[in-house]
Amino acid sequence: MDALDLHCQMILEEYREALPTLERMQAEVLATLRKALERNGLVVTAIETRIKTEESLAGKLALKGGKYATLSDITDILGARIITFYTDDVDRIASIAEQLFEIDWNNSVDKRRLHQLDSFGYNSLHYICRLPGYDMRFELQLRTTLQHAWAAINHDTGYKSGIEIPREYMRRINRLAGLLEMADDEFSRIRTEITDYRRRVQSLVQNGKLDDVLLDGDTFRSYLQAKPLDRLNRRIAAINQAEIQDAPLIRYLRVLKALQCNTLGDVSRLIQTYEEDAYRLARHQLGNTDIDIVSSAIGLQNICIVCILKTGGGKIGLERLFEVLNGNNSQNASIAEMTYQQARNIELI
């Protein structure tokens, strides 16, 4: 600090006076970005903001203090960084930032576009922004998680020791940048393809072409959005005028596969085939109780029970069902036995 000339010391004094304003600005920038991402349904790895420390600023001034007339010429006193999962999101957030802040285009850099065709390296988008109501500018960095990892490791290996890195090592680090760039692109492509696949499945479900859709976690969720079990659940709830509580059904995927359901068409036929008996079982179980609350899993649960019994799975099959639904438990056998007897009472078997 002793080495700083009077001009730089005045900038440092300016910095000390501006700190409360910078802190207000930091909170506003963070809140504005968070709100905008949420409004646009964008999930990111991190949003970070920081105010340059006095020590760091003094170091910068010692190196190139003459370049700045006043504190406001230094554009990275306040910095914000958004780290995204996907490269596509960097562009989306950039366009959102253009709406939120006044961009100083002369000082903003899209380093992703600066690269030579035959080289790789630090890819990031830097906007110099002004928040409405403030004179000071701030820097907004946008990069993907992989770009961030590369930049952080590159910074650590390249600058920590203060010794220049031999070209051979730099070449290897830059090869990794190329590899990560390919991985980033591939992640984006995979996301796009998965989204397309989900749309296609939803369309097939909506058009009733269920035999064309293989049963998996994604397709099962899409199928459930059409609420194929609502009618049965409402009938069961009506036995005691019960309320229905939503329950996740994804754990039934394993059960349905074990029951030889390979497509959504198979699931649909399973429901149609056993719906009436599933209702009879529920009526037998709930009819002489005053229980007026059921979960939305009850319909599918009873369909699976009936299917197991009708296809000869017996008590062992029921026990396995309860193991899937409820984990290994010493009482599964007795519940299976009880359910088996109830099914016999109403001549399901």
Added chain:
Amino acid sequence: METTIQQSGNQIIASFSGRLDTAAAVPAADAVKPLLEAENSEIILDCTHLEYISSSGLRIFLSIRKEAAAHGSKVIVRNINADIRQVFMMTGFISLFEIQ
């Protein structure tokens, strides 16, 4: 009907004993209020000495589950007897709770 709450680290154990019927539901709902605020905790509903549960009792368990999900906590129902397990089965509640 008695409800006791014990906390140890990020685990909270609510122990129920007796019959959790309509009459017992109001004091039980009051007793479990601290559970509804628990952040990032493991909430154990210990039913070792619970003899019976009515719809009102199931609703209390549900409210604990809903608040736990909203506060990043998880709920485990422990040691239910055969009758209560039967209630959980015929209502489809075994799909809502982790039961040990």
